[in-house]
Amino acid sequence: MSGADEVQERTVPARLGPGVLVLVVGPSGAGKDTLLAYARARLAGRDDLLFARRRITRPVDATEDHIAIDAAAYEAGVAQGRFPLHWCANGLAYALGAEVGEAIAAGRTVIANGSRAAVAEARARFAHLKVVHVTAPPEVLAARIAARGRESASEVLARLAREPALDAPPELHILNVDAVDAAGERLAAFLRGL
Numbered sequence: 001m002s003g004a005d006e007v008q009e010r011t012v013p014a015r016l017g018p019g020v021l022v023l024v025v026g027p028s029g030a031g032k033d034t035l036l037a038y039a040r041a042r043l044a045g046r047d048d049l050l051f052a053r054r055r056i057t058r059p060v061d062a063t064e065d066h067i068a069i070d071a072a073a074y075e076a077g078v079a080q081g082r083f084p085l086h087w088c089a090n091g092l093a094y095a096l097g098a099e100v101g102e103a104i105a106a107g108r109t110v111i112a113n114g115s116r117a118a119v120a121e122a123r124a125r126f127a128h129l130k131v132v133h134v135t136a137p138p139e140v141l142a143a144r145i146a147a148r149g150r151e152s153a154s155e156v157l158a159r160l161a162r163e164p165a166l167d168a169p170p171e172l173h174i175l176n177v178d179a180v181d182a183a184g185e186r187l188a189a190f191l192r193g194l
Contacts, residue, residue: 015124015125015126015127016084016101016104016105016125016126016127017104017105017126017127017128018104018105018107018127018128019103019104019105019106019107019108019109019110019128020104020109020110020126020128020129020130020194021085021100021104021109021110021112021122021126021128021129021130022109022110022111022112022129022130022131022132022191022194023112023114023118023119023122023129023130023131023132024036024111024112024113024114024132024134024187025113025114025115025116025118025119025131025132025133025134025166025170026116026133026134026135027135027136027141027159027160027162027163028090028141028145028159028160028162029136029140029141029142029143029144029145029159029160030134030135030136030141030144030176031134031136031144031176031180031183032113032134033064033065033113034176034180034184035134035174035176035180035183035184035187036051036111036113036187037065038180038181038183038184038185038187038188039051039111039184039187039188039191040111042184042185042188043188043191043192047108048107048108048109049108049109049110049111049191050099050100050103050108050109050110050111051110051111051112052096052097052099052100052110052111052112052113053065053066053067053097054066054067054094054095054096054112054113055067055068055069055073055074055077055083055094055095055096055097056068056069056092056093056094057069057070057071057074057092057093057094058092061150067097069095071093074086074093074095077095078095082097082098083095083096083097083098084096084098084100084101084104084125084126085100085112085114085118085121085122085125085126086118087114087115087117087118087121089115089117089162090155090158090159090162094115094118096110096112100112104126109191109194111191115164116133116163116164116165116166117164119131119166119167120167123167130171130172130194131166131168131170131171131172132170132171132172132173132174132187132190133166133170133172133173133174134174134176134183135173135174135175135176136175136176136177137177138160140177141160142156142160145159145160171190172186172187172190174186174187
């Protein structure tokens, strides 16, 4: 099989199903990755679930479990249709990999950290989408973003100012201000119920 044939086989179909995509969205600093890590640990061993690792045009660091790709690889993946969902936000490019499409096609539930700005596209691409919106008060968001140490003060303010609206109410809304286990258990319980 040639490399071109391989790429052709892994392109994303127009509408993915029968599995479910659970897109966890919310502002920077809301604690999405923390809650996802909590839920992943609580639901370990569930073969019907896949917790996706995003591709991001940012080097890997300790604050987020992702796969680092450069801009050229991102653009090539988009052009070749290898990403079932992709978007740009906060000066970076993000994508879900082909394994997400494969798991959805196999009837599994995939849980991914996403973007509010990508929800409408996700509704168009996936036959079954559930949205979890995680948020926190602005002062909590600002403190969490600053604590990561990745952004300057002006970049923190820009992240806080970015507020894309959801196109419909989420299936679950989590105000993440309590201990991790309180909000994390809400997410894990929601996922157990799917």
